[in-house]
Amino acid sequence: xxxxxxxxxxxxxxxxxxxxxxxxxxxxxxxxxxxxxxxxxxxxxxxxxxxxxxxxxxxxxxxxxxxxxxxxxxxxxxxxxxxxxxxxxxxxxxxxxxxxxxxxxxxxxxxxxxxxxxxxxxxxxxxxxxxxxxxxxxxxxxxxxxxxxxxxxxxxxxxxxxxxxxxxxxxxxxxxxxxxxxxxxxxxxxxxxxxxxxxxxxxxxxxxxxxxxxxxxxxxxxxxxxxxxxxxxxxxxxxxxxxxxxxxxxxxxxxxxxxxxxxxxxxxxxxxxxxxxxxxxxxxxxxxxxxxxxxxxxxxxxxxxxxxxxxxxxxxxxxxxxxxxxxxxxxxxxxxxxxxxxxxxxxxxxxxxxxxxxxxxxxxxxxxxxxxxxxxxxxxxxxxxxxxxxxxxxxxxxxxxxxxxxxxxxxxxxxxxxxxxxxxxxxxxxxxxxxxx
Amino acid sequence: xxxxxxxxxxxxxxxxxxxxxxxxxxxxxxxxxxxxxxxxxxxxxxxxxxxxxxxxxxxxxxxxxxxxxxxxxxxxxxxxxxxxxxxxxxxxxxxxxxxxxxxxxxxxxxxxxxxxxxxxxxxxxxxxxxxxxxxxxxxxxxxxxxxxxxxxxxxxxxxxxxxxxxxxxxxxxxxxxxxxxxxxxxxxxxxxxxxxxxxxxxxxxxxxxxxxxxxxxxxxxxxxxxxxxxxxxxxxxxxxxxxxxxxxxxxxxxxxxxxxxxxxxxxxxxxxxxxxxxxxxxxxxxxxxxxxxxxxxxxxxxxxxxxxxxxxxxxxxxxxxxxxxxxxxxxxxxxxxxxxxxxxxxxxxxxxxxxxxxxxxxxxxxxxxxxxxxxxxxxxxxxxxxxxxxxxxxxxxxxxxxxxxxxxxxxxxxxxxxxxxxxxxxxxxxxxxxxxx
Numbered sequence: 001x002x003x004x005x006x007x008x009x010x011x012x013x014x015x016x017x018x019x020x021x022x023x024x025x026x027x028x029x030x031x032x033x034x035x036x037x038x039x040x041x042x043x044x045x046x047x048x049x050x051x052x053x054x055x056x057x058x059x060x061x062x063x064x065x066x067x068x069x070x071x072x073x074x075x076x077x078x079x080x081x082x083x084x085x086x087x088x089x090x091x092x093x094x095x096x097x098x099x100x101x102x103x104x105x106x107x108x109x110x111x112x113x114x115x116x117x118x119x120x121x122x123x124x125x126x127x128x129x130x131x132x133x134x135x136x137x138x139x140x141x142x143x144x145x146x147x148x149x150x151x152x153x154x155x156x157x158x159x160x161x162x163x164x165x166x167x168x169x170x171x172x173x174x175x176x177x178x179x180x181x182x183x184x185x186x187x188x189x190x191x192x193x194x195x196x197x198x199x200x201x202x203x204x205x206x207x208x209x210x211x212x213x214x215x216x217x218x219x220x221x222x223x224x225x226x227x228x229x230x231x232x233x234x235x236x237x238x239x240x241x242x243x244x245x246x247x248x249x250x251x252x253x254x255x256x257x258x259x260x261x262x263x264x265x266x267x268x269x270x271x272x273x274x275x276x277x278x279x280x281x282x283x284x285x286x287x288x289x290x291x292x293x294x295x296x297x298x299x300x301x302x303x304x305x306x307x308x309x310x311x312x313x314x315x316x317x318x319x320x321x322x323x324x325x326x327x328x329x330x331x332x333x334x335x336x337x338x339x340x341x342x343x344x345x346x347x348x349x350x351x352x353x354x355x356x357x358x359x360x361x362x363x364x365x366x367x368x369x370x371x372x373x374x375x376x377x378x379x380x381x382x383x384x385x386x387x388x389x390x391x392x393x394x395x396x397x398x399x400x401x402x403x404x405x406x407x408x409x410x411x412x413x414x415x416x417x418x419x420x421x422x423x424x425x426x427x428x429x430x431x432x433x434x435x436x437x
Numbered sequence: 438x439x440x441x442x443x444x445x446x447x448x449x450x451x452x453x454x455x456x457x458x459x460x461x462x463x464x465x466x467x468x469x470x471x472x473x474x475x476x477x478x479x480x481x482x483x484x485x486x487x488x489x490x491x492x493x494x495x496x497x498x499x500x501x502x503x504x505x506x507x508x509x510x511x512x513x514x515x516x517x518x519x520x521x522x523x524x525x526x527x528x529x530x531x532x533x534x535x536x537x538x539x540x541x542x543x544x545x546x547x548x549x550x551x552x553x554x555x556x557x558x559x560x561x562x563x564x565x566x567x568x569x570x571x572x573x574x575x576x577x578x579x580x581x582x583x584x585x586x587x588x589x590x591x592x593x594x595x596x597x598x599x600x601x602x603x604x605x606x607x608x609x610x611x612x613x614x615x616x617x618x619x620x621x622x623x624x625x626x627x628x629x630x631x632x633x634x635x636x637x638x639x640x641x642x643x644x645x646x647x648x649x650x651x652x653x654x655x656x657x658x659x660x661x662x663x664x665x666x667x668x669x670x671x672x673x674x675x676x677x678x679x680x681x682x683x684x685x686x687x688x689x690x691x692x693x694x695x696x697x698x699x700x701x702x703x704x705x706x707x708x709x710x711x712x713x714x715x716x717x718x719x720x721x722x723x724x725x726x727x728x729x730x731x732x733x734x735x736x737x738x739x740x741x742x743x744x745x746x747x748x749x750x751x752x753x754x755x756x757x758x759x760x761x762x763x764x765x766x767x768x769x770x771x772x773x774x775x776x777x778x779x780x781x782x783x784x785x786x787x788x789x790x791x792x793x794x795x796x797x798x799x800x801x802x803x804x805x806x807x808x809x810x811x812x813x814x815x816x817x818x819x820x821x822x823x824x825x826x827x828x829x830x831x832x833x834x835x836x837x838x839x840x841x842x843x844x845x846x847x848x849x850x851x852x853x854x855x856x857x858x859x860x861x862x863x864x865x866x867x868x869x870x871x872x873x874x
Binding site for chain 1: 450451452453456458459460461462463464465466468469470471472473475476477479480487492493495498499500501502503504505506507509510563564565566567568575577579586589590592593594597598599606611613615627628714717718720800804805808809811812814
């Protein structure tokens with residue numbers, strides 16, 4: 001693993017961002033748990049996405065569909081057939097399995113040198129059983145993508161929200177894929193959280209809206225998540241790479257420590273999903289266009305990103321080391337909107353009762369207004385380092401002068417510049433500094 | 438189903454709160470999807486809970502653990518053994534299954550009159566397989582409660598966040614239970630979202646913190662969710678009812694149309710979970726008390742509520758019918774914090790271009806600040822009725838006078854009182870009205 005990845009994994013564990021799932025039992029299946037700092041980061045990413053994609057747009061509404069759906073959904077979508085499966089080969093000797101297309105030498109097992117079987121399809125969907133009888137009738141799957149919950153609710157949303165094409169439905173939620181080769185920390189996991197939006201359009205408008213959403217999503221990563229421009233790029237899929245549902249696909253790629261790889265996908269899904277659900281359900285999903293007085297099956301442009309991957313990219317992109325008085329300062333230069341803790345309140349010394357008491361008072365004042373933290377479990381230098389490592393934009397110290405002049409020191413994470421601010425002006429001061437410009 | 442439940446189910450579908458999952462395929466397994474209005478209600482409930490339980494408390498931090506964990510977690514927690522199973526009997530003729538303790542006549546099948554088997558244990562956990570080989574080694578379960586993700590991270594959180602007992606860890610997330618008898622709309626479903634908090638305490642302090650959390654949680658339902666006092670009560674579980682992990686359990690019950698039933702549970706789990714995980718993982722979860730210089734296994738007081746059940750209760754409790762000019766007005770008198778849409782912008786007439794244009798301008802002004810909706814697809818009376826039915830606190834109408842005096846009419850949902858407000862004062866006016874007092 002590249003050095004920077006090691007550093008991020010270690011910081012994530014050390015500072016309460018991300019822990020290995022079921023760690024006390026030796027971990028499990030490429031799943032991760034978000035600690036107290038990580039869950040705030042994820043919640044902020046979701047909130048910022050929801051505001052840009054739902055609240056700020058007249059033409060997009062939200063949805064939250066169930067993880068477990070009828071298996072018929074996955075028959076219709078093509079996920080149970082060849083379209084959503086990997087080709088695996090198995091070693092006849094050690095029985096290890098490998099992705100066929102990742103093997104350089106396809107004649108023998110890379111682990112033991114044994115002979116390999118011919119490739120067999122392995123479906124990525126995780127199955128479960130619903131209802132008291134565990135037989136085929138009750139067998140279904142954990143969703144492998146949130147967007148199918150959007151398609152099966154297309155008509156419900158259209159009718160109850162009186163939408164007119166073009167319009168979109170956005171959703172944030174968990175999805176599950178039985179990946180053969182998960183890895184690179186939280187980059188590819190078996191359980192993950194998607195942020196998807198399906199934009200329903202008139203057939204023929206595909207390229208126009210495809211280009212529009214490409215631009216919108218790139219702008220969101222630059223302006224809302226604050227990702228560095230040089231670390232993002234577009235990559236169009238070749239015909240051979242296209243997923244089974246897509247007519248066209250462009251990835252926004254990020255420059256991870258392991259190279260430029262997928263971050264978000266923008267897909268022209270045509271009428272693949274609605275047509276297939278119409279066929280399988282016997283419903284008619286054609287849309288009556290009031291202007292042209294004609295009916296058509298809407299086409300879809302999809303934007304498909306992830307919460308976990310966004311969190312990983314945000315951490316990688318914000319990670320910064322600098323020399324300060326011959327010591328290395330590690331600081332996460334997070335966009336203020338995304339910072340898990342907005343302000344930390346730190347007593348300059350912890351063995352003076354009046355100072356600790358005053359610091360706790362200031363913390364109580366700020367807490368209802370900002371996600372705040374109080375910390376007195378170390379020297380002030382150590383307390384600053386901790387907050388720098390979790391990207392807290394402002395640290396407030398209470399010192400002996402505070403007891404006299406009722407002012408505190410506010411330290412800026414990025415510039416390390418310090419301001420003296422009156423306690424009764426603190427909320428306004430911070431609200432102004434934290435406001436998005 | 439009681440009349441009021443029918444009305445709520447119908448309103449939920451009609452207004453975009455809740456749809457049956459996989460409805461186009463005939464529905465599936467007691468799962469539900471939240472529509473554009475419902476997802477906003479759920480997000481508001483979650484936000485209000487997180488603020489009260491995490492942001493506003495110095496002693497509680499958040500967590501977001503994975504749905505899929507090592508099966509060893511569920512061996513240790515007792516969920517795979519008798520503790521988390523229902524007794525089922527099967528009809529030898531029609532093969533329908535029934536909960537043994539729900540059958541009045543235990544000698545014959547209530548469906549066909551056939552003979553019944555003796556009761557057999559049926560486990561409520563949903564299983565799945567992780568990894569490329571579907572055999573016993575890869576078998577695991579979807580979590581049946583979010584709190585196990587908290588216990589297995591107890592040490593991680595304690596260390597990385599430098600917590601001191603007493604402290605709590607709070608989590609919101611999906612859980613899955615293969616309920617035999619789901620029902621009453623979203624009251625009991627197989628997929629649901631929990632809001633749980635585990636408070637780690639010194640053994641012996643159990644009763645003190647149990648009583649404190651009982652009060653805190655009841656206050657939250659009264660003050661933050663705005664539930665009517667007469668519809669809530671406590672009920673202590675008898676010894677026979679206690680879940681396998683609990684030493685004591687008190688439910689907060691709500692007066693549903695089908696009677697007083699469970700809403701949230703407060704449980705004294707003693708050291709059941711940490712001791713069992715210590716035993717199964719070989720780790721030592723004892724805590725060193727700096728004051729007494731003694732070690733102990735922390736005890737736990739748990740508060741366990743649900744997002745879906747909160748949404749259902751909020752809808753039932755806010756539902757209100759009243760006679761206005763001989764017509765029935767249906768209005769959801771939701772707490773303003775919970776209202777999915779805070780403000781709707783409605784042109785008085787939709788066939789006057791200037792008015793529609795001005796209304797859209799006002800909508801654009803408000804949208805970045807409040808979850809807003811623009812609607813011009815009906816007469817003003819119908820538009821008001823729609824907003825009343827989703828509990829929108831304020832409706833703004835743009836009329837001919839607006840074009841002259843640059844003022845709009847703001848209608849209050851509850852009083853139906855109307856104010857004329859200047860467009861450039863609108864944001865301040867609404868922010869003030871929507872502020873929590």
